[in-house]
Amino acid sequence: MTEIQLHNTLTQRKEPFRPIDDGKVRIYVCGMTVYDYCHLGHARVLVAFDVITRYLRHRGYDVTYIRNITDVDDKILRRAEENGEDFLVLTERMIAAMHEDEAALGVLRPTEEPRATDYIREMIAMIETLIEKGAAYVADNGDVYFAVASFDGYGKLSKKKLEDLIAGARVDVSDVKHSPADFALWKAAGPGEVSWPSPWSNGRPGWHIECSAMSTTRLGNHFDIHGGGPDLLFPHHENEIAQSEAATGEPFVNYWMHAGAVRVDQEKMSKSLGNFFTIREILETYPPEVVRYFLVSSHYRSQVDYSEDNLKEAERALTRLYHAIRGLTPDETAPEGEHDRRFSELMDDDFNTAGAMTVLHAVASDINQQRRDGDDTAATRSAGVLRRLGRALGLLEQDPEAFFQGGSDDDLSPEVIEEQIAARAEARRNKDFAEADRIRDELAEQGVILDDSREGTTWRRA
RNA sequence: GGCGCGGUGGCAGAGUGGUUAUGCAGCGGACUGCAACUCCGUGUACGCCGGUUCGAUUCCGACCCGCGCCUCCA
Numbered sequence: 044m045t046e047i048q049l050h051n052t053l054t055q056r057k058e059p060f061r062p063i064d065d066g067k068v069r070i071y072v073c074g075m076t077v078y079d080y081c082h083l084g085h086a087r088v089l090v091a092f093d094v095i096t097r098y099l100r101h102r103g104y105d106v107t108y109i110r111n112i113t114d115v116d117d118k119i120l121r122r123a124e125e126n127g128e129d130f131l132v133l134t135e136r137m138i139a140a141m142h143e144d145e146a147a148l149g150v151l152r153p154t155e156e157p158r159a160t161d162y163i164r165e166m167i168a169m170i171e172t173l174i175e176k177g178a179a180y181v182a183d184n185g186d187v188y189f190a191v192a193s194f195d196g197y198g199k200l201s202k203k204k205l206e207d208l209i210a211g212a213r214v215d216v217s218d219v220k221h222s223p224a225d226f227a228l229w230k231a232a233g234p235g236e237v238s239w240p241s242p243w244s245n246g247r248p249g250w251h252i253e254c255s256a257m258s259t260t261r262l263g264n265h266f267d268i269h270g271g272g273p274d275l276l277f278p279h280h281e282n283e284i285a286q287s288e289a290a291t292g293e294p295f296v297n298y299w300m301h302a303g304a305v306r307v308d309q310e311k312m313s314k315s316l317g318n319f320f321t322i323r324e325i326l327e328t329y330p331p332e333v334v335r336y337f338l339v340s341s342h343y344r345s346q347v348d349y350s351e352d353n354l355k356e357a358e359r360a361l362t363r364l365y366h367a368i369r370g371l372t373p374d375e376t377a378p379e380g381e382h383d384r385r386f387s388e389l390m391d392d393d394f395n396t397a398g399a400m401t402v403l404h405a406v407a408s409d410i411n412q413q414r415r416d417g418d419d420t421a422a423t424r425s426a427g428v429l430r431r432l433g434r435a436l437g438l439l440e441q442d443p444e445a446f447f448q449g450g451s452d453d454d455l456s457p458e459v460i461e462e463q464i465a466a467r468a469e470a471r472r473n474k475d476f477a478e479a480d481r482i483r484d485e486l487a488e489q490g491v492i493l494d495d496s497r498e499g500t501t502w503r504r505a
Numbered sequence: 506g507g508c509g510c511g512g513u514g515g516c517a518g519a520g521u522g523g524u525u526a527u528g529c530a531g532c533g534g535a536c537u538g539c540a541a542c543u544c545c546g547u548g549u550a551c552g553c554c555g556g557u558u559c560g561a562u563u564c565c566g567a568c569c570c571g572c573g574c575c576u577c578c579a
Contacts (some may be wrong), residue, residue: 055509055510065577069567072579073579074579075579076577076578076579081579082579083579084578084579085579086579087579088579089579091579103514116577118577118578164539168510198508201509201574201575202507202508203507203508203509203574203575204510207506207507207508207575208507208575210507250577271579272575272578272579273573273579274573274574274577274578274579275573275578275579276509276573276574277575278510278574278575278576279578301579302579303510304572304579305579306572306573306574309571309572310572311572311573311578312579313578313579314577314578314579315576315577315578316578340517340518340527341517341518341519342518342519344510345510345511345518346510346511346572346573348517352517352527352529353516353517355529356516356517356528356529356530357517357528357529358527359528359529359530360507360517360527360529363528363529364542366542367543389519395519395520396524397518397519397527398518398519398520398527399519400518400519400527400528401518401519401526401527401528402527403527404527404528405526405527408544411543411544412544413544414543415536415543418577449530461569474538476538476539479526479538479539480538480539480540483540483541487541491543492541493540493541494541494542495537495540495541495542496542496543501542
């Protein structure tokens, strides 16, 4: 068994993965800010780290996976105000929606999902420590800022130089910060704004401090992996390192992992650009597992382009895999063989899911051949291998019939389809091929495709 | 401007110092009443220019192009 190699943003290269505690992995991923529905970019991160944690478990690690929920911030408060609702009502609704979306995509729930509002006390304690250590200061207006210049390693993750950041910053004469690069740990609230009491002002936490407080509280000061979306690298993660290491005096995280961006029409999909597709929108057109297949079929660090063609292709490819196991009872006790070995080799190499996908297709080819040769025992075993490998990626977990025939209530019912198939079989027996073809065409128009075989006719929805 | 990533066959997308993944689409054949599905066969691609090498798509350098971050954003 080879050693897992993973790409570390900190060192910008692949490194052998060695957890701090043998056999245990502690991982923290920055989750959603819950003021709107999840878009495909969120799905990318959700699925990427779902695959990573699934695979680490598949390899036998005891994984503690923490993914936070940011349930208080300026965007949330603004949106709640626009909607004329309490921000807690908004965030509860969005959290429920997020859980629905991720469940649809086959994303397993993290070990824990801490919410920022439950960690205000820990954040205040951390800020107090930072002030005591001289790494933070209280501004005249009651805000608290992190003094970036006090932290030697600032910029080590994003490879930025402090001088450049200061030189490039916009000059704001009214700014209460000592340096333009300093960032807020605590923001004093205005009249009527949501706030919590603190030693400095009634206010709310800055964005970055919540992740430092939640990650170190749940996982300890020093843990293995920290992940997130590509745009969190700077400033969010850079600031997390500065705060956490300044406060604890310990190294924060060993491996930083960042997913690639999702693009649409040559531009990054993002909320600020307004060009995003929400997960629920996409699921109106494509089965959830197709969306997952699409995401998993490229490497987590590479950029992906959302397009109808790409989703359709993913659908055809996934159909091929399900078709291979359709009608079989996969034997998952099948001994591990060359395919398992190759799959692990690829996945060990920085979670190369795109490569691993070729193994799934190779197994599907085996199955198709074995079935054609009438070797049901071999086919059943191969199907077990396919199921096993698929599960490590969160794919092929459905009953094939559900995948092929699942539809909505306004679709043609299975009973009607079966009747039509019987009628067509009768016509074929009578050599009335015109009638047989008419029935087949009619079903096709309603999105039902017939597959004839020696054993009879099966159907699936287009 | 600073920092970083990438340019692979019709498309998507892995990978490798020499035997050219995989999927989709296409083409030929088998199967089929005809199709579909499936099977067999078929495609010699690695931005440009130099260098290293017996040999580079793969290593090094320059260049061109695209993208991301530098502001809230997964």
